[in-house]
Amino acid sequence: RLMAKRPDYAGLDMASCHVMGIINVTPDSFSDGGDYNTTEQSVARAMAMIEQGASIIDVGGESTRPGADTVSEDEEINRVVPVIRELASKGHVVSIDTRHAGVMEAAIEAGAAIINDVTGLEGDERSMEVAAASGKPVMLMHMQGEPGTMQADPKYDCAVLDIYDYLLDRIESCERAGISRDRICIDPGIGFGKTLSHNLELLSRLAIFHGLGCPILLGTSRKSFIGKIDPKADPKQRLGGSIASAVNGWRHGVQMIRVHDVPETVQAISVASSTSIV
Numbered sequence: 001r002l003m004a005k006r007p008d009y010a011g012l013d014m015a016s017c018h019v020m021g022i023i024n025v026t027p028d029s030f031s032d033g034g035d036y037n038t039t040e041q042s043v044a045r046a047m048a049m050i051e052q053g054a055s056i057i058d059v060g061g062e063s064t065r066p067g068a069d070t071v072s073e074d075e076e077i078n079r080v081v082p083v084i085r086e087l088a089s090k091g092h093v094v095s096i097d098t099r100h101a102g103v104m105e106a107a108i109e110a111g112a113a114i115i116n117d118v119t120g121l122e123g124d125e126r127s128m129e130v131a132a133a134s135g136k137p138v139m140l141m142h143m144q145g146e147p148g149t150m151q152a153d154p155k156y157d158c159a160v161l162d163i164y165d166y167l168l169d170r171i172e173s174c175e176r177a178g179i180s181r182d183r184i185c186i187d188p189g190i191g192f193g194k195t196l197s198h199n200l201e202l203l204s205r206l207a208i209f210h211g212l213g214c215p216i217l218l219g220t221s222r223k224s225f226i227g228k229i230d231p232k233a234d235p236k237q238r239l240g241g242s243i244a245s246a247v248n249g250w251r252h253g254v255q256m257i258r259v260h261d262v263p264e265t266v267q268a269i270s271v272a273s274s275t276s277i278v
């Protein structure tokens with residue numbers, strides 16, 4: 001009898017919930033500008049996350065913080081490539097978090113295994129062709145508007161259904177470009193052009209996105225919706241809310257969770273899934 005092929009994405013078993021560790025490669029403000037420190041620190045942190053149970057490391061070189069000064073594509077590449085090359089050379093699964101096709105190309109050349117694009121491969125007109133040609137798995141996230149203005153006045157007819165339809169459209173675009181559905185992961189984009197109530201609607205209806213037939217990635221870690229629920233909590237004090245929303249995601253069957261706090265999230269998912277006590 002043929003062994004039933006376990007569903008996989010980027011070589012990961014999609015029958016379980018994986019933790020993705022976030023690495024923002026931003027210049028080490030203490031170094032004399034020397035990128036060695038930044039690279040070395042980022043690699044060390046990533047290795048620790050892997051040791052702590054992260055299945056994927058998501059490497060980004062440009063803060064999408066609203067209003068942040070944009071980073072040039074070359075600077076973004078100079079930040080992420082050394083980190084990706086080092087981690088990939090050790091055999092680790094690395095995703096590149098970028099919306100720029102040139103950065104995707106450089107990251108793939110350096111060994112990135114996955115393309116994670118917060119603009120659903122729409123942010124740069126070359127992104128779709130670069131992703132298709134790479135043969136790599138992609139992560140398509142929904143964002144309404146642009147990082148600088150997306151939170152001004154987010155509006156939907158129905159957030160869950162509008163975002164579902166957007167992601168379906170992006171999947172079909174990818175398929176037309178030769179990216180098969182089995183290398184597509186989708187992400188509702190918590191905090192990217194959503195009010196608190198939009199974010200909460202999405203979190204309470206996550207299971208609906210399984211209808212798209214792709215693994216689901218969820219990113220809630222330290223996000224401002226947690227601060228809206230607990231105004232005392234600044235970003236470094238949102239672990240409880242990050243964990244609660246991660247376990248909620250697990251309960252809805254999401255297959256990947258993007259977090260800053262790897263060991264705590266790994267433990268939370270392990271306990272939650274032990275005899276499914278949650």
Ligand SMILES: Nc1nc2[nH]c(S[C@@H](C(=O)O)c3ccccc3)nc2c(=O)[nH]1
Pocket residue numbers: 022063064065066097116117118139141187189190217218219220221222223258
């Ligand atoms: N696929 C996927 N990629 C992502 N990249 C990010 S950056 C975000 C953050 O808070 O980490 C962020 C937003 C605004 C400013 C800084 C950082 N969030 C996601 C996500 O939710 N899903």
